[in-house]
Amino acid sequence: MMAKIELKNIGKKFKDEEVIKNLNLTIEDGSFTVLVGPSGCGKSTTLRMIAGLDKQTSGDILIGGRSVNHIAPGLRDVAMVFQNYALYPTMTVRENIEFGLKNRKVPKQERDTLIHDISEIVGLTSYLNKKPQMLSGGQRQRVALARAMVKQPKVFILDEPLSNLDAKLRNQMRTELIQLHRRLGTTFVYVTHDQVEAMSMGDVIVVMNQGVIQQAASPAKLYGDPENLFTAQFIGTPAMNILNFSEVQGLHIPAAERIGYLGFRPEHVLMKQDLHREGFTLDGEIVTRESLGAETIYQIKSKAGVFFVKTFLEPMEMNSQIKVTIPYEQLYYFAPDGQRIRGIEAREKSLSFVGGK
Amino acid sequence: MKEANRTIAEGRVWFQSAGKEAWMAKGANMAIRAVNLIGLLLLVLIFALPFAWMISTSLKTMPETMVFPPEWIPKNPVWQNFSEAWSSGPFLQYFVNSVVIAVCILALQMLTIIPAAYAFARYQFKGSGLLFGMVMITLMIPSQLIFLPVYLELSAWKLLNTHLGLILPFASSAFGIFLLRQAFKQVPEELIEAARLDNAKEWKVILNIMVPLVRPVLITFALFSFIAHWNDYFWPLVMTTDETARTLPLGIAKIREVEGVATWNILMAGNLILVLPILIVFFFAQRQIIRAFVYNGVK
Numbered sequence: 001m002m003a004k005i006e007l008k009n010i011g012k013k014f015k016d017e018e019v020i021k022n023l024n025l026t027i028e029d030g031s032f033t034v035l036v037g038p039s040g041c042g043k044s045t046t047l048r049m050i051a052g053l054d055k056q057t058s059g060d061i062l063i064g065g066r067s068v069n070h071i072a073p074g075l076r077d078v079a080m081v082f083q084n085y086a087l088y089p090t091m092t093v094r095e096n097i098e099f100g101l102k103n104r105k106v107p108k109q110e111r112d113t114l115i116h117d118i119s120e121i122v123g124l125t126s127y128l129n130k131k132p133q134m135l136s137g138g139q140r141q142r143v144a145l146a147r148a149m150v151k152q153p154k155v156f157i158l159d160e161p162l163s164n165l166d167a168k169l170r171n172q173m174r175t176e177l178i179q180l181h182r183r184l185g186t187t188f189v190y191v192t193h194d195q196v197e198a199m200s201m202g203d204v205i206v207v208m209n210q211g212v213i214q215q216a217a218s219p220a221k222l223y224g225d226p227e228n229l230f231t232a233q234f235i236g237t238p239a240m241n242i243l244n245f246s247e248v249q250g251l252h253i254p255a256a257e258r259i260g261y262l263g264f265r266p267e268h269v270l271m272k273q274d275l276h277r278e279g280f281t282l283d284g285e286i287v288t289r290e291s292l293g294a295e296t297i298y299q300i301k302s303k304a305g306v307f308f309v310k311t312f313l314e315p316m317e318m319n320s321q322i323k324v325t326i327p328y329e330q331l332y333y334f335a336p337d338g339q340r341i342r343g344i345e346a347r348e349k350s351l352s353f354v355g356g357k
Numbered sequence: 358m359k360e361a362n363r364t365i366a367e368g369r370v371w372f373q374s375a376g377k378e379a380w381m382a383k384g385a386n387m388a389i390r391a392v393n394l395i396g397l398l399l400l401v402l403i404f405a406l407p408f409a410w411m412i413s414t415s416l417k418t419m420p421e422t423m424v425f426p427p428e429w430i431p432k433n434p435v436w437q438n439f440s441e442a443w444s445s446g447p448f449l450q451y452f453v454n455s456v457v458i459a460v461c462i463l464a465l466q467m468l469t470i471i472p473a474a475y476a477f478a479r480y481q482f483k484g485s486g487l488l489f490g491m492v493m494i495t496l497m498i499p500s501q502l503i504f505l506p507v508y509l510e511l512s513a514w515k516l517l518n519t520h521l522g523l524i525l526p527f528a529s530s531a532f533g534i535f536l537l538r539q540a541f542k543q544v545p546e547e548l549i550e551a552a553r554l555d556n557a558k559e560w561k562v563i564l565n566i567m568v569p570l571v572r573p574v575l576i577t578f579a580l581f582s583f584i585a586h587w588n589d590y591f592w593p594l595v596m597t598t599d600e601t602a603r604t605l606p607l608g609i610a611k612i613r614e615v616e617g618v619a620t621w622n623i624l625m626a627g628n629l630i631l632v633l634p635i636l637i638v639f640f641f642a643q644r645q646i647i648r649a650f651v652y653n654g655v656k
Contacts, residue, residue: 053550074556086547090569099565100555151555 003154010059020211032188034202042211079148080157087132094128229338241307260336266310268330279325415625422621438626451608469529474537540571573648
């Protein structure tokens, strides 16, 4: 039961508005792939095209090697969990779960066994005869999952399924979903606008913006090796600091004219002077301090612009004037169009120190 | 200590003044409620009085109906008025005709308005706006304006004096399509999408998802339709020349013509027979109707 999903040269227009432009993506069989991006980036549209709820304007969609361009949503072997669960309000939990099976003419005996097994897995056995209105948000979520699981689909599609839950329940369901994916081993395609959710759940994260894939990679690669400014700033809390390169002083770099922006992550900034570490130093003034318990976030104003620093398990810095160091290997360079420039090394200690003073 | 005392004293003053305000607000509230209540009572009187008069008259003797000021409760209720009304014509036949026609119209309407309303609510097809506009226009045309061509048409099909002739002109209802379309529009799109992913055919989406959701609206419409056609006087009058398809309202109107004098007591007894089925239906559907008007979509 291979369920690799291939999107080839997909384009989608609503009236005259082009929401997806020439999208190419392969979602591996059995992966937990998360589509993430700001609202309106086309992630939900992409998901709906895989499910067959929206039809692509151009391009091909293949599931398990079979073109599904002309196959109805109900016959694609795809199950979907909606953001607002979309449970049938006039049906009981059992009828909700059973509806898809009945439509596929699954015999009664088999239906009963399936419903029994699934409702045990998601813990709904005692609610089978209740209407969805009687259930809490978390329970409704479970019904939606059960309704999807009972069809034993090749692909699970989840459209922001946790966004209607409160923070605590969301964390719990997140873990449960990860476990569920491991247990079933089927392909999960998950849409969210929450980068934390994406990072914690996905094997592969597809970052989208304005209908274009910015980067598709593992969470670690996205964080450590972003392709462009957008990805760099989308992943991480607080986001990567970006300084306009023309305002940065004291960094001597060959071919500096190609560089538009300099980036570094808040957690890579060293607040303490450490003469053994070579790096880019910046003078600044601490504007705000936020203590989150184990970590502290500082907002620092420097000549090159405002940036954030995150420290972990260190006493709070009380001086207002401060000099910080960013190790050279933690600096990221971007072209004026936002593309990452790799293979640049700044190493001239003397010059950078002169600039810092 | 002193400090504490002062706080308590201040608290007491505040509490008293707050109590006073609350009391005044309560008074104003009561006045509003009283006005409301009187208004409602007046409304009830307007609707209930003619009804009470009908019941009262149906139990009087002929001379008693003319007494002024009217006597509300007749001294000796004349129950024979009902049997007299019933036997003044082929009333069993009228009754059966009425039931057959009202029920058939309702069934046909359900068959036509549900798919039509679903299509108008959920599909964007070429000319859907124009078509819906045409449906709406029919709401504004009084039947008196078009009865002649319809009559000629039906008479050409040899449908005068038949049940079919009384049923067919009402096989669909613009009002019903409108009402149901609004209700269907409130159903969230995701429900239909979920059903599609559950491999449900279009008719299953309608029957298993949409119709149960709009049940209160559907019942309300059914009631309106049933009452309208049960009470309809004009169309049966136009379409019938003999007793084969005549309905109750025509039969009751005929009582008045007997012997050239208006026998009000018999007439009112007949009217009571006419409205009784409606009252019974209404009694059972009441809760659904209220629900239809507070219907707020799907939560």
